[in-house]
Amino acid sequence: MTKIIGLTGGIGSGKTTVANYFKSYGIPVYIADDEARKIMQSADIMEAIKDLFGADVFENETLNREKLAKIVFNNPESLEKLNGIVHPAVKKHFEQWLLQNLEAPYVIYEAAILFESGRYKDCDIIITVTAPIESRIQRVIKRDNTTRELVLKRINAQWTDEKRISKSDFVIENIAIEPTKLEIDRILKILKIKQKQA
Ligand SMILES: CC(C)(COP(=O)(O)OP(=O)(O)OC[C@H]1O[C@@H](n2cnc3c(N)ncnc32)[C@H](O)[C@@H]1O)[C@@H](O)C(=O)NCCC(=O)NCCS
Numbered sequence: 192m193t194k195i196i197g198l199t200g201g202i203g204s205g206k207t208t209v210a211n212y213f214k215s216y217g218i219p220v221y222i223a224d225d226e227a228r229k230i231m232q233s234a235d236i237m238e239a240i241k242d243l244f245g246a247d248v249f250e251n252e253t254l255n256r257e258k259l260a261k262i263v264f265n266n267p268e269s270l271e272k273l274n275g276i277v278h279p280a281v282k283k284h285f286e287q288w289l290l291q292n293l294e295a296p297y298v299i300y301e302a303a304i305l306f307e308s309g310r311y312k313d314c315d316i317i318i319t320v321t322a323p324i325e326s327r328i329q330r331v332i333k334r335d336n337t338t339r340e341l342v343l344k345r346i347n348a349q350w351t352d353e354k355r356i357s358k359s360d361f362v363i364e365n366i367a368i369e370p371t372k373l374e375i376d377r378i379l380k381i382l383k384i385k386q387k388q389a
């Protein structure tokens with residue numbers, strides 16, 4: 192039976208970088224952020240967002256994610272409501288995706304809010320990626336051309352590393368990329384993943 196590896200970590204810790212390295216071993220990877228972005232373009236989700244947050248968060252029928260982010264990351268209740276719309280749809284989509292990957296011994300489900308959303312309960316193994324907060328902030332500012340304040344707002348909406356680590360099977364400290372790859376190789380060995388999966 193296919194085992195689900197939950198891969199999590201705070202914003203900017205390097206989850207996607209780590210996920211891509213696992214993928215290079217042929218392990219199927221589901222990136223929840225990316226899939227959620229696509230799912231949020233469906234008519235029913237857009238309608239539900241419009242009902243909750245008003246037409247102002249749309250421009251020419253396209254969701255203005257920056258505007259919505261400003262609302263939800265400044266108001267935990269609004270974030271909870273948005274999560275309530277998006278998370279069940281992502282869960283359903285992942286379950287469909289999983290059905291198409293049942294031949295793989297392992298798949299990876301990558302999500303920043305694996306614990307917060309409760310999805311960790313579906314995982315057989317949990318890996319948390321960590322990095323010092325300041326590195327994470329600087330990485331995201333550089334990657335997204337955003338501000339320190341906005342990154343901190345997202346960090347504040349997420350669990351702390353301590354909490355994540357306490358519920359994880361493995362922790363990857365992603366400071367420099369080469370030691371990170373060695374750590375992933377070590378985990379692959381423990382999980383007995385030596386060869387490319389089908
Ligand atoms: C508020 C939104 C529109 C902002 O979009 P934006 O393109 O700026 O960010 P993106 O979705 O790419 O997320 C970037 C990072 O923000 C953080 N983040 C995103 N959603 C959440 C959340 N619900 N709680 C805490 N942190 C979050 C994560 O670290 C994530 O990796 C978007 O994040 C959203 O719809 N979030 C709620 C749904 C969700 O949880 N999606 C994530 C995976 S299911």
Ligand SMILES: Nc1ncnc2c1ncn2[C@@H]1O[C@H](COP(=O)(O)OP(=O)(O)OP(=O)(O)O)[C@@H](O)[C@H]1O
Nearest residue numbers: 202203204205206207208303330334365366367368
């Ligand atoms: N060890 C590292 N050293 C320097 N830069 C890194 C390292 N790991 C990742 N990065 C860079 O930091 C940025 C954030 O990494 P990545 O996108 O993998 O993080 P993430 O945890 O998936 O973030 P998010 O939660 O926002 O999705 C990227 O631009 C990535 O190239």
